Amino acid sequence: MVRKTFIPSLLSVLMTALLMLSATPALAAFIASVDRSVITQNETLELTLRVDSQSFRSQPDTTPLKKEFDILGNRRSSQFQMINGKTESWTDWIITLAPKRTGAITIPALSYNGETSEPIHIDVRHGNTTAGSTNSVSPVFMQTSLSRQEIYIQQQTVLTLKIYYNTQLVGDSSLTPLEVNGAIVQQLGEVKKYEELVNGRRHGVFEVQYAINPQESGTLTIPSLSFTSSIAAGSDPYNNFFSMQRARPVRAQSADIKLDVKPVPKDYPANTPWLPASNLRLTQKWSSSPDSLKAGDSVTRTLTIEAEGLTAAQLPPVTLPTISGLKTYPDQAQNEDLSGPEGITGKRTEAIALVPTHAGTMTLPTVKYTWFNTTTGKVEQAVLPATTITVAPGNTLITPSQPVPAATTNTLPDSLSTPTNVPLDLGAPITKQGTTFPWIIATAVFALLWLVTLGLYIRGRKVSISNGADSSPSPMPSENLSEKAAFQQLQQACQNNDLLQIKQRFIVWAGCFNNLDNLYSLSAAANSFGHQELKDLLNSLEQSLYSGKSENAFDSARLQAIVSDLRKTHARQKSDPKDTILSPINP
Known part of the structure; x- marks a missing residue:
């Protein structure tokens, strides 16, 4: 009995091992990534090294990291999954790093089993080494900062909120939502968690960032926020259910912040949408080469505007003039807000289908998009140069310069029984040409045939009704299509x-x-x-x-x-x- 149980278990282990081996490629990819690329000198970051295979013994050589960073922690995580018969496996090494200096630091390329990761550039900025010094006796305190204290109306500033704690937090934690009267507020990404050295003592940190775009000039007040949580009332190394019973609530509150908002500069062009951005790009692409167009063909021109410091909703549409001989069919614009450490980047995409109606040379004029550079304080224009396209004649197009035939016959498939002659203008007078006797005979014959057909139809309809058949026309076959x-x-x-x-x-x-x-x-x-x-x-x-x-x-x-x-x-x-x-x- 023991032997029967042992054999299936052994087979199961062997099959699992074979699956893992089949999931391991000959050359497994080795990738490095970080949770943040901009930090202060007192903060930590997490470097993740991933290999697309299972690794149980060996690990990457992290010695090159010690030149610029202190390694505070290193943990490994292995994953294996099978979806629809396809197997995947990977191993992650998560390394906690603390920078040794400020400035631009590069995480060097690391090697593992003959594979090499790409280097990563980190920006380490000067931090406030006395942050929260007046609250250092408190187990939880908060700190706020603005990327810009003085901005123009509708310009973006980033509020960074940090919650420091030097004790164990238990239970749920909550933060009041940020609402600023007279401004648009958007949270940037998820809440970040890391460690930071404050007054020689290591603290855990929650970091939340918000993009704020004021809609009114003057002094704007960013209200204080409140953080609530619970801390263990006594030392409990097991952190079990009973420690929750002895927890006591804790609360921290940030200070109000005043923001100076300037109006639109007087030298900004009148009747032009106000667009204050740190950078703005206008690009275009074509679905196919516009130089290979024929009359009647269509090509899609896609225009993309990306503005750093503006939301997509703030970006107006691109103004395009009407061009003779060119039909335009604009699609609905697509708006997207991209979050990053420097704030929101608004992206607006416009797709326009262009259909030339005749052959010849056409010029698409220069496209200009006016905006205000908040970095230089100057008015600038994003420009797409004029584009000249040459349209070749279509295969069946009749241009005004070509003679128009007196009568045209269009040959259709045999499945259509409808006559293909040019339709009669029922409002025009009938012109007598030659004798009318043959015409009268033909009319009488067609009338007789019509009556016979009508009689057969009525008779067939009665028969089908008497037999309980459905007399409605056959629907168009859907071919069971989605x-x-x-x-x-x-x-x-x-x-x-x-x-x-x-x-x-x-x-x-x-x-x-x-x-x-x-x-x-x-x-x-x-x-x-x-x-x-x-x-x-x-x-x-x-x-x-x-x-x-x-x-x-x-x-x-x-x-x-x-x-x-x-x-x-x-x-x-x-x-x-x-x-x-x-x-x-x-x-």
Whole structure:
């Protein structure tokens, strides 16, 4: 009985070992990272060294670190996981470092099993060595500082709040939220935890940073914040449940801070959005080369504005003039706020689809974006130079210089039974040409055939009703597609400018999008949205299909833009945004 139990256990151990070996690459990557790159001389930082394999005995050589840092701690963590048959494993060494000097310090490249990490640059600044000296007898105290004491209206300053403690904190800790009247406040990242030497004694530190953008000039008051927690009432080396019963509450409070906010400078250009930033970049990229365009083709121009010290909501759109012979379809702008140790960097991205309507040379004028450099105190402009593009003639485009044929015939697939002749203008008078006798005979024959067809239809309808059959037209087959797959097929049809495929794929996508199973015509699909521009556009699609006009007469790029907007609006309505709350501070 013991032997039967031992054999499966041995097999299990062997399989686990094989999995670990299979998860170890021939050359495991060795990566170094830090929790902070800007610290003061009295603070510590954590260096994490990661290798993509399991390591139980050997460890990296950390001797090169001792030249610039004191090594205060070193711990190892190994992880192994399997997801969908794919195995991953790694080992982390977390090293606590204290810098020996101020200034720019480089964590050198470290080696492990033939792999070398990248060096990391650290900025060690002068710290207040007497921080909290008046409160050094208190187990918990707070310190606040501003990156700038005097700023312009809407300019950003960073408030750094540090909570020092020299005893063990037990239970939950909390910090009152920061609310500043007349200013926009955003927390930068998560709460940081490290150690700092204060008056020769090592303290634990919680650090929280806030970006503050005042919206009014004058003196702004940043109110005090309160931190509450509990400390053990006596010495308890086990830190168990009973120590919680003997805990006593502790509270610390920061001081109010006055901030001087200056108005907009008088020399700033009038009627120009006020943009005070420490740096601003304007860049562009194209979905494809604009020099390879043909008339009727589309290309997407993406403009990106990044402003250090401003939120994305403060950035106005780029002003682009109208260009003759070029249709523009702007997408909804994407805004993003990026947090960093120096504050918020606002990022605004604008994508514009450009469709030239005829061949020739076109010049996209210079793009200028005016802003105020808070570092130099000067007005500056981010500039994109003018771009000249040459548009080649389209394959089927009829330009005004080309002769327009008297009649056009558009050959469609056999699956369509609709006549492809140019439609008759029912409002125009009929002109007599030659004898009318053949025309009268043809009209009588067609009328007779129409009556026979009508009779057969009524008879067939009665039979189907009597048999209990559904007499409604057959819906457009959805091919069991998901909405995303149907949208991708519609996009492909628009890019190919295949009008028949566009029609069929739109009906299928509309059924998937609106969860309708009985769509069988383009007009029904259009009516399911209640979108007037979309209905007009699809009406022009029908006319282009059956009128014999050139395919370039239909604006497939605009259809793509409208459909994309509908999907984005639907996605936003489905999302359930939740309020962001601060994570509790846990020691």
